[in-house]
Amino acid sequence: MLDRENTIQELHNGFIKEYSGIMFKELAFVKKINLRGDPNDKKFLSTNEGALQSTLPTKPNTLTYNNNIKTIWLGPNEWLIADYDNNNINDLFLKLQDINNNEESSITDVTENRTIIRISGGKLFKLLSKFLVLDIDKALYNESSVAQTLFIKVSILIVRNHKDNELPEVDIYVNRSQANYIYKLLVDGTKNLDF
Amino acid sequence: MFLIKCPYCGEREQSEFSCGGEAHIVRPKNPPDLTDDEWADYLFMRKNIKGVQFERWNHSNGCRRWFNIARNTATDEILKIYNMGERPPKIEGNDLKTPSGEPEIGSGNISTSFKKE
Structure with missing residues (x-):
């Protein structure tokens, strides 16, 4: 197997980062x-x-x-x-x-096309709604929901992972070249989640 | 900005879509037989109607499917969404009452300006 690197350096080797109660993980080689x-x-x-x-x-x-x-x-x-x-x-x-x-x-x-950023946390939907043109609560209402939409100017696919009584968790499928950009925006967005 | 109801994904914001220009333009059967003017007419000349226009749209940041829309270009009101390959629907009674289709009184809901049947 080729020796490959994660797209997001801060999340290499399966590292999990936490900002304001939101957890980030990259699933690079799904x-x-x-x-x-x-x-x-x-x-x-x-x-x-x-x-x-x-x-x-x-x-x-x-x-x-x-x-x-x-x-x-x-x-x-x-x-x-x-x-x-x-x-x-x-x-x-x-x-x-x-x-x-x-x-x-x-x-x-199409393995190499997109990477997956896994995000979880109580205020996850509030964080995502800062960036999306989509009504995320409505789009991911059901347990088997997915949504293809725009994140700022980037095309993404959002997959809901959690069940109704669990902590919100989604996977964001994004092009590798744009993953770092999206990750930095999301981390920046966690700064004022309480307002 | 307006909302478009994708035939597959449902109502989404316009920024998720891209417009493919005027619909129902048929490619000439024998392009070599055309004059330069006729070919240029097919390639570049579009109606650019102020009023109801039939357009092709693509849900480029969603399901990536093409479909047709009948849209009032003055008011951005979407009157009909239909599949590719279908004939353009007949749409009547959507003439503009004011120069740019703005409400006759105030700036309220434009739907009050039109009497729909």
Whole structure:
């Protein structure tokens, strides 16, 4: 395996930083696969769902979860598969590659495209609402909610991790080149959370 | 700034979208047969209507899908959102009552200025 470095230097080697009760962690090397295909094609759905052992979410801005693998809705014919354990993802990728070896669907390894900033804390939604054009409380209302939106000028994907009775925790998927910028803005935003 | 209801993601702020310009412009079938003027007309000339205009929009910072919008360019009122490939809808009774479509009295809700059927 290549010797790779985290994108955000302050969070290297899995370091967790805390600012004003908000915890930051970078999950730099979570394996990610982009899957595209026609959701009305029953064969496409059944074969891919069989390989993933979970359903492909067809409802906008939702995800499904099985064995630490999240299948996230990106568009009506596009999904992102993220393996948080990095265990069997290579086998899964090969399996999906076999299934989608045709002109109607496609599979791409997009691991290196984005990094994940994991943020948690009681005032998390208050912090995020400083930067987003989206009503975050409404967008992440359900436990299986995800949202694609703008963070200042940067395109991001937000995935809700917590259950209703747990401390808020989200994963922000962002391009590696812009991760440091976003992290610094978030840290800056924690300074006056009490107002 | 205005809100756009993406056919997939729901209501989102305009900054998440990008406008692809006028909709329903058909590419000529035989470009080599066209004169330079006709080709330039197809490529560059747009109507730029003050009133109801049909436009293509893309939810570029969301689901990245294209769709069509019928928008009143004077008031930014979105009258219809419909899928790519559909024919433009008929929209009547949305003529501007004032020079720029502003409310006739005061600066209240513009919807009070128009009588919708």
